[in-house]
Structures are given as structure tokens and as C-alpha cells.
Ligand SMILES: *[C@@H]1O[C@H](CO)[C@@H](O)[C@H](O)[C@H]1NC(C)=O
Ligand SMILES: *[C@@H]1O[C@H](CO)[C@@H](O)[C@H](O)[C@H]1NC(C)=O
Ligand SMILES: *[C@@H]1O[C@H](CO)[C@@H](O)[C@H](O)[C@H]1NC(C)=O
């Protein structure tokens with residue numbers, strides 16, 4: 001029995017202390033390893049390389065923002081007939097899981113952005129592997145249970161506020177079988193841009209919101225957030241945090257285009273349009289310019305609007321542009337019918353010593369006993385002592 005205990009302890013130690021990452025070398029080969037670099041995968045030239053554009057949205061999917069998503073992507077397909085896909089980094093609170101299911105069914109990718117989305121960046125910076133597991137693997141469990149999304153299709157994450165936690169988020173990813181992180185901006189590798197790479201070896205990427213990882217995390221991918229450049233020349237990682245943007249649809253569109261060209265006219269590193277739907281609500285110009293930009297991108301033969309995991313798949317097994325259409329069509333997830341009967345629940349949420357009420361919407365479940373949360377992913381804990389109906 002002691003033997004078993006010691007063995008378990010050893011396994012635990014081995015899995016929780018990474019090796020130091022050493023400089024990348026020729027042992028790092030695709031599909032499972034790639035050094036951080038601006039070199040195009042597969043030794044391709046830019047003219048033979050598809051330009052991927054990653055459209056992402058962060059935070060809760062709710063009745064307040066779903067209309068933007070429906071409208072922006074309705075009937076939009078890539079030239080290979082695969083749906084134009086966005087990637088949603090979903091946080092739990094206020095999320096309507098029936099709407100998450102709808103987005104997934106239309107072909108979009110659902111990824112993780114934590115359960116609590118705590119506003120305390122210090123919490124994220126010092127979060128332990130255990131806390132991050134609770135936040136991210138816990139949220140994957142919720143998406144599987146409440147939005148009927150297969151766990152294996154939930155592959156990536158973005159840290160709230162892009163706040164890195166040194167090695168710990170990557171250790172958590174390794175332990176739980178996640179594929180990619182899309183939280184690390186790069187200012188140093190914009191033109192040419194940095195391609196996605198693994199953390200088997202030491203990354204050359206600049207660390208913008210540290211502490212950044214220094215350990216070795218074999219097979220764990222980073223999709224660098226290639227920063228945009230404001231009109232005043234400042235870098236910004238999320239488009240909606242870029243200051244001094246123009247305020248007419250046409251000028252804003254030109255500004256998007258200019259940033260797109262930093263990748264497109266150099267090494268075609270996958271470019272992100274990273275934004276929150278709340279930004280669309282600030283001015284109709286924002287949403288008009290966004291749609292105009294998507295229309296523009298779709299006029300180009302070599303541009304593909306795909307989800308984050310599709311980009312990783314391509315970097316692992318690159319094919320030239322000429323073969324891209326067949327390859328992508330054979331692999332992309334096709335839209336499927338919505339298969340979710342929404343269930344609305346009024347639930348009790350414990351917040352420290354207080355109890356508050358939260359409405360939630362799930363697919364095909366009986367209402368849980370309490371509002372799902374950290375260490376209570378399926379809402380099975382019963383807080384009925386604290387919460388008295390009616391609220
Ligand atoms: C990350 O892991 C490496 C390798 O084990 C270690 O040297 C480094 O100190 C760790 N970083 C932190 C902040 O613990
Ligand atoms: C748009 O920005 C310009 C300055 O770039 C300013 O003069 C103008 O008032 C702004 N218009 C609106 C509608 O905000
Ligand atoms: C889309 O594909 C068709 C057929 O392969 C081709 O003729 C057309 O030029 C393509 N259009 C764009 C915008 O890539």
C-alpha cells in the first residue's frame with residue numbers, strides 16, 4: 001500500500017514540475033513540435049500559403065450579444081464551402097448555454113475563458129495548477145453538460161485579461177489534454193508575424209503580460225496574438241482596446257485592412273481580429289466596418305476565416321494553398337441541426353458569505369440544485385439553507 005502511495009506521489013511530482021525549456025533545436029519537428037519562428041510552416045513561400053484570419057469573441061454568450069453573431073456570420077462560407085468560423089472564448093457567468101450550443105452547431109469553435117473571470121488580475125497571476133484546473137477543466141465540463149459540446153472539441157483557452165500565470169496554465173493544459181493557448185500578445189514579431197508554435201523548447205516570443213512560462217510543455221501550442229498598430233503607432237492586442245480609432249465605417253475599414261496587410265503582405269502569419277461584442281454596441285460604425293471587412297476578406301482566394309484549432313491543424317500538417325480547399329473541406333466541421341431544448345433555471349449562487357440569485361439557461365437538463373460554479377461545476381451542491389425563495 002505504501003508502495004502504491006509513493007508511486008502515486010512520484011507520478012504527481014513528475015507531472016507537476018516541468019523541465020526547464022532549452023533553446024529549440026532540430027529534434028523539434030512537426031506535427032507535434034514546432035520552434036517559435038516567423039518561418040512559414042512546410043517551407044512554403046508566402047504566395048503558396050493560405051492566409052488565416054482568426055475571428056474571436058470573449059466572455060459570456062448572452063441574449064444581448066447573440067444577434068451580432070447571428071448577423072455577422074449568417075450564410076457566410078469560405079470559398080471551399082466550409083462555414084466561416086469564429087472562436088468564442090466563453091466565460092461562465094451569465095452565459096446562456098443554449099446559445100453556446102447554437103453557435104457550436106453552426107460550425108463555430110467554443111473555447112475557454114474561465115468560470116469566474118475574476119476581475120482580480122493578481123488572482124490569475126498567482127493561480128495554482130489546481131485553481132486553473134477548477135476554472136478551465138471545470139468550464140469544459142459545464143460546456144459538455146449544459147451545452148452538449150463534446151469535450152474533445154473544446155481545445156483551447158484564453159486567460160482573462162491575457163494575464164499569464166507563469167508555468168501554471170500550461171501545466172494545467174498538459175494535465176487536462178488542452179491543445180492551444182491564445183493569450184500571449186507579441187509586439188516584437190508583427191511584420192513578419194510569429195507563427196503558432198509549441199512550448200517543448202524555449203520560445204523566442206516576447207513576454208508582454210508576465211509572468212510567462214519558462215518550463216517545457218511538450219505538444220502544447222501557443223497561438224501568438226500578433227498585435228495591431230494604432231494610427232498613432234502603439235501596439236494593441238485586442239482590437240477594441242486600440243485607442244484613437246477612426247469613427248466612420250470607411251475609415252475604420254481601411255484601418256482594419258492596414259493591420260491585416262502587416263501579415264498578408266509579409267509571411268502570412270495567422271492574423272487575429274480579437275474583440276468583445278460589447279464593442280459593437282458602442283457604435284453602429286463598429287459593426288458595419290466589421291462586416292465590411294469580412295466581405296472584403298472573402299473576396300480573396302487565399303484568405304480563410306477559420307477557427308483556432310483549424311489553424312493548429314494546418315500548422316501541424318501544412319499543405320500549399322492549391323491543396324487547401326480539398327483538405328479543409330474534408331476536415332472542417334459542418335453545421336449540424338440545433339439539438340437543444342432550452343431549460344431556464346433560477347438558481348442560488350454563493351458569493352463569499354452572501355447568496356444571490358442567477359437565471360441560467362441550459363440544454364436538456366433538470367435544473368441543478370444551485371448555480372454551477374468553481375468546485376461545484378454541475379451545481380449539485382445544495383445551498384437551500386442560504387437561499388430562501390422567493391428571492
Ligand atoms: C517554471 O518551470 C521551470 C522549469 O521547471 C522553472 O525553472 C521555473 O522556476 C518555473 N517558473 C516559476 C515561476 O515557478
Ligand atoms: C470623428 O473624429 C473626428 C476627429 O478624427 C472628429 O472631428 C469628429 O467630431 C468625430 N465624429 C464623431 C461623429 O464622433
Ligand atoms: C472560389 O472558387 C471558385 C472555384 O474554385 C473560383 O472560380 C473563384 O475564383 C473563387 N473565388 C474566390 C473569391 O476565391
Ligand SMILES: [Zn+2]
Nearest residue numbers: 058059160161
Ligand atoms: Zn474576458
